[in-house]
Amino acid sequence: xxxxxxxxxxxxYAELTMQDIAEESTKSKGTLHYHFEGKGDLLKSFLEYxxxxxxxxxxxxxxxxxxxxxxxxxxxxxxxSDDDSAEEFRTAILEIKAQAPYNxxxxxxLSEFDSALHDRIAELVADGLESGExxxxxxxxxxxxxxxxxxxxxxxxxxxxxxxxERTLAYVHDYIDETLCLESTERNGAALEADTGxxx
Amino acid sequence: xxxxxxxxxxxxYAELTMQDIAEESTKSKGTLHYHFEGKGDLLKSFLEYxxxxxxxxxxxxxxxxxxxxxxxxxxxxxxxSDDDSAEEFRTAILEIKAQAPYNxxxxxxLSEFDSALHDRIAELVADGLESGExxxxxxxxxxxxxxxxxxxxxxxxxxxxxxxxERTLAYVHDYIDETLCLESTERNGAALEADTGxxx
Numbered sequence: 036x037x038x039x040x041x042x043x044x045x046x047x048y049a050e051l052t053m054q055d056i057a058e059e060s061t062k063s064k065g066t067l068h069y070h071f072e073g074k075g076d077l078l079k080s081f082l083e084y085x086x087x088x089x090x091x092x093x094x095x096x097x098x099x100x101x102x103x104x105x106x107x108x109x110x111x112x113x114x115x116s117d118d119d120s121a122e123e124f125r126t127a128i129l130e131i132k133a134q135a136p137y138n139x140x141x142x143x144x145l146s147e148f149d150s151a152l153h154d155r156i157a158e159l160v161a162d163g164l165e166s167g168e169x170x171x172x173x174x175x176x177x178x179x180x181x182x183x184x185x186x187x188x189x190x191x192x193x194x195x196x197x198x199x200x201e202r203t204l205a206y207v208h209d210y211i212d213e214t215l216c217l218e219s220t221e222r223n224g225a226a227l228e229a230d231t232g233x234x235x
Numbered sequence: 236x237x238x239x240x241x242x243x244x245x246x247x248y249a250e251l252t253m254q255d256i257a258e259e260s261t262k263s264k265g266t267l268h269y270h271f272e273g274k275g276d277l278l279k280s281f282l283e284y285x286x287x288x289x290x291x292x293x294x295x296x297x298x299x300x301x302x303x304x305x306x307x308x309x310x311x312x313x314x315x316s317d318d319d320s321a322e323e324f325r326t327a328i329l330e331i332k333a334q335a336p337y338n339x340x341x342x343x344x345l346s347e348f349d350s351a352l353h354d355r356i357a358e359l360v361a362d363g364l365e366s367g368e369x370x371x372x373x374x375x376x377x378x379x380x381x382x383x384x385x386x387x388x389x390x391x392x393x394x395x396x397x398x399x400x401e402r403t404l405a406y407v408h409d410y411i412d413e414t415l416c417l418e419s420t421e422r423n424g425a426a427l428e429a430d431t432g433x434x435x
Binding site for chain 2 (some may be wrong): 047049056122126129130131132134135136137144145146149177180181183184185186188189190191192194195197198202206221225228
């Protein structure tokens with residue numbers, strides 16, 4: 036899976052061959068063909084692997100309050116900190132998204148990822164509602180759907196027209212602070228026992 | 236160009252050949268090769284043609300007020316009314332976006348389209364500021380950048396995970412009414428001589 040990641044970053048999706056993946060790994064092309072029917076089958080497993088890794092890594096998000104955790108989560112999503120090949124990888128994933136209408140297995144895997152992302156964001160928003168940090172009239176499902184769409188847009192524009200995702204990130208931070216969070220004065224009233232770490 | 240459109244919708248980008256395009260047109264494959272170096276060159280011209288058509292068609296947007304025109308513009312953008320093949324075409328364009336990092340001519344054309352879209356939205360927002368229909372503290376450039384990103388996200392999610400763009404459209408309509416527009420009471424005060432067509 037690590038070899039698939041490296042080969043995808045190096046060659047992109049369209050040009051990728053089983054040989055390219057074998058060259059990045061300690062396995063021969065023959066061994067890869069023994070385990071996977073072909074590139075499509077291997078990439079389906081790769082998408083499963085990405086989903087597992089995503090779910091593992093997002094089980095705990097650092098931050099004192101739900102809003103801080105939401106900031107942190109979207110930071111890491113839009114500008115991954117541990118990834119030298121973020122740009123190449125984003126492009127390869129966009130190629131796979133564009134193939135999804137022709138490939139049901141890709142569409143299924145991408146849909147699972149999309150749902151997992153949606154659910155993780157909705158949970159963080161629901162936590163913020165419960166703690167009284169977020170406005171009572173927001174809907175976690177709608178907020179999550181909106182943020183997932185914006186995330187896809189930032190990724191697509193980064194690849195298609197080379198627009199830095201940092202610009203979307205700045206928008207998202209404002210959105211959390213200004214649209215989701217209660218004003219600090221409102222919050223002081225709303226937060227009964229919850230420690231919301233209000234600062235000005 | 237019409238033939239290219241039909242061939243793209245039928246075959247997608249990755250599988251598209253000059254032969255497919257010739258079959259949709261009255262020209263032979265030889266004639267196409269006389270005019271275009273190959274598929275990449277023809278598609279570059281096709282993207283230019285799309286931009287011209289976009290600029291022509293959006294010179295006048297129907298609607299009484301800037302907010303109505305912005306609603307209408309984004310409606311037409313996210314759910315084109317005159318297009319039976321919207322889904323197939325969206326997928327083909329997404330494939331081209333995913334190729335942009337490998338193809339400078341595509342990236343240049345897509346960037347021009349992105350800018351044209353941004354500028355058209357920013358103009359409509361600036362009109363709404365001038366007429367007093369929109370809140371004075373909004374920035375046309377930021378609003379346009381945000382809406383263009385959301386548009387790309389809706390297109391990508393529609394192809395990748397089959398999520399209907401109508402959901403983003405509903406969000407966008409709320410955003411215009413609730414975030415951009417002044418409340419009708421505020422507007423009555425703010426709009427001095429401008430006829431803003433307030434109802435409530």
